[in-house]
Amino acid sequence: MELPIVCEADFSDPSYSFVDLDVLIDRIAGDLRAHGFSHVPAALPEPLWQALHAEVATAPAGQLKAASVGRFNARVANSEVRRDAILWIEGASDAQRAWMAFASRLQVELNRRLLLGLFSFESHFAHYAPGAFYKRHLDAFRGQANRRLSVVAYLNEAWSPEDGGRLVLYDPEHDETALAEIQPEGGSLVVFLSEEFPHEVLSASKDRFSIAGWFRVNSSNSGRVDPPR
Ligand SMILES: O=C(O)CCC(=O)C(=O)O
Ligand SMILES: [Fe+2]
Structure with a gap:
């Protein structure tokens, strides 16, 4: 589930490759530096998000599981808090591997630019009925x-405002203030500091598909001071 990034091999269909990956990553890094979050519409190549959409939308019944809340052994399904169903992405298809290769590149480049110390990445498909x-x-x-860093990618074709399902990001200092309300339009990407931004997913009138992912820092080092010399 949680995979340290070991290589950036590109296994995938060439139509899954990003045209201007450096420009995209520069924009995300600049937004993170200035605001702590970034929203980039039409960030993913269309063939890639459409292939990911097809996978999750046609997954056999029962493959997606009710999502849970809480940490470690306290994890429980809590349908008052969240009602999505999830499937972890572990590289089962070209499209999944292309997504993971993108995340890997993002990890390396954001570490280089922002010194975030991102160490591993995990992500799952989510279906909100x-x-x-x-x-x-x-x-x-x-x-x-x-x-440390949350990433959400949307996989919905032809989404309109009346369909609902917006992601609302709240101001860390005044958590009644919405900083952004984001439509889950196919190909768009949202990246934000995991510890800073309260957020919620509003209900939608149709099926809503996405990928949610997180970059972690190395837990065996986090919070430790340097050893004495
Ligand atoms: O799908 C979204 O817009 C956000 C999902 C989310 O907040 C989560 O899975 O933690
Ligand atoms: Fe979240």
């Missing part, structure tokens, strides 16, 4: 967690 939501939450608990 009509009416499903994810109430306001933080992806990491300040001080304890090793989730």
Whole structure:
């Protein structure tokens, strides 16, 4: 589930490659530096997000599991908090490997530019059936967690404002203030500091598909001071 990045081999269909990856990563890094979050519409190549959409939308019944909340052995399904169903991405297809190769590149480049110390990446498909939501939450608990950066990619064709399903990002200082309300349009990408931004997923009137992922720092080092000389 949690895979240290070991290589950047490109296994994938050439139509999955990013045309201007450096420009995209520069933009994400600049936004993170200035605001702590980034929203880039039409970030992913269309053939890639469409292939990912096809995988999750046609997954055999029962492959996606009710998502849970809480940490470690306290994890429980809690349908009052979230109602999505998830499937972990572990490289089962060219499209999954292309997504993971993108995440790997993002990890390396953001570490280089922002010194975030990102160490590993995990991500899952998510399906929000009509009416499903994810109430306001933080992806990491300040001080304890090793989730440092959250990434969400949307996989929905022809989404319109009336369909609902927006991601609302709240201001870390005034958590009644919405900083951004993001439509889950296919190919768009949202990246934000996991410990900083409370956020929620509003219910939608149709099926909503996405990928949610997290970069972690190395838990065996986090919070430790340097050893004495
Ligand atoms: O799908 C989204 O817009 C965000 C999902 C989310 O917040 C999560 O899975 O933690
Ligand atoms: Fe979240």
